[in-house]
Amino acid sequence: MRTHSILVVDDELLIRDLLYDFFRGQGWEIAVAENGEKALEILRSRQIDLVLSDIKMPQMDGLALTTEMRESYPDIPVVLMTGYPSVDSAVTALRCQVVDYITKPFNIHKLYKVIESKVKEKEG
Amino acid sequence: MADREPEVRRKLADFFVMIGYQVDAVANGQDVLSKAAAHDYAVALVDCRLSGDSGLEVLAELSASCPETSVIMLSAEPSLEIVIAALRKGAFDFAVKPFDLTELTEIVHKAADQHELLKMYRAMSAQMRQDRDAGNQRGAASQRPRDNCRVGTL
Numbered sequence: 507m508r509t510h511s512i513l514v515v516d517d518e519l520l521i522r523d524l525l526y527d528f529f530r531g532q533g534w535e536i537a538v539a540e541n542g543e544k545a546l547e548i549l550r551s552r553q554i555d556l557v558l559s560d561i562k563m564p565q566m567d568g569l570a571l572t573t574e575m576r577e578s579y580p581d582i583p584v585v586l587m588t589g590y591p592s593v594d595s596a597v598t599a600l601r602c603q604v605v606d607y608i609t610k611p612f613n614i615h616k617l618y619k620v621i622e623s624k625v626k627e628k629e630g
Numbered sequence: 631m632a633d634r635e636p637e638v639r640r641k642l643a644d645f646f647v648m649i650g651y652q653v654d655a656v657a658n659g660q661d662v663l664s665k666a667a668a669h670d671y672a673v674a675l676v677d678c679r680l681s682g683d684s685g686l687e688v689l690a691e692l693s694a695s696c697p698e699t700s701v702i703m704l705s706a707e708p709s710l711e712i713v714i715a716a717l718r719k720g721a722f723d724f725a726v727k728p729f730d731l732t733e734l735t736e737i738v739h740k741a742a743d744q745h746e747l748l749k750m751y752r753a754m755s756a757q758m759r760q761d762r763d764a765g766n767q768r769g770a771a772s773q774r775p776r777d778n779c780r781v782g783t784l
Contacts, residue, residue, distance in 0.1 A: 592703075593726075
């Protein structure tokens with residue numbers, strides 16, 4: 507079975523480290539970026555099955571990243587996470603066709619189930 | 631279009647008929663699903679609170695039974711949970727009442743375009759599958775005589 511790959515985008519080092527260790531432990535390939543611009547650089551250079559991104563970040567936030575990805579990488583599913591959930595950002599996320607919207611703090615095992623199911627759905 | 635308020639149904643139906651759409655307007659989820667089973671709707675506008683039904687349940691059923699129909703959810707006071715549930719159940723968009731009709735029209739046009747694209751994509755995929763199957767059958771048929779060929783000796 508092919509190893510799955512995930513790109514985690516979050517400006518908080520703690521979250522990046524936590525998710526890095528967790529997904530490595532599950533046997534995934536993982537790349538991390540601290541904002542949307544860095545994430546796009548990574549997407550240009552390697553294959554990614556799913557992007558998990560925070561919404562509120564400096565430089566390029568998660569919604570701007572998702573909008574850009576819908577143009578350049580329409581087949582890569584995006585899951586957004588936020589510590590500042592709002593109806594407006596959820597509606598914008600829906601319009602950007604993200605596959606899920608997760609509020610922080612999240613249970614990492616529940617998050618993993620969501621991510622795993624979305625990657626499997628993509629594989630058909 | 632499904633909304634439990636007759637006035638909203640009438641106004642929206644009149645508006646979309648005026649700009650060139652064919653519209654069926656109903657008040658409850660059962661009517662949405664029975665009409666959707668009989669027609670190929672490009673777009674469904676579904677209020678989150680219908681008479682006797684949850685609009686989100688109707689959305690889930692429509693996503694499963696009519697995946698090419700773009701569903702736009704409507705609500706006067708959406709909660710975060712409702713918007714997230716709509717996102718997870720595959721809504722195309724979410725419009726908050728009272729509507730800006732210009733904005734709603736743009737959303738409906740985009741939704742109709744999406745429906746056309748999906749139909750085109752599925753038709754092309756089906757055609758490609760058919761061509762591939764036909765190619766496989768031709769390949770098998772062209773091999774058959776050789777498989778059945780007997781080499782005789784004089």
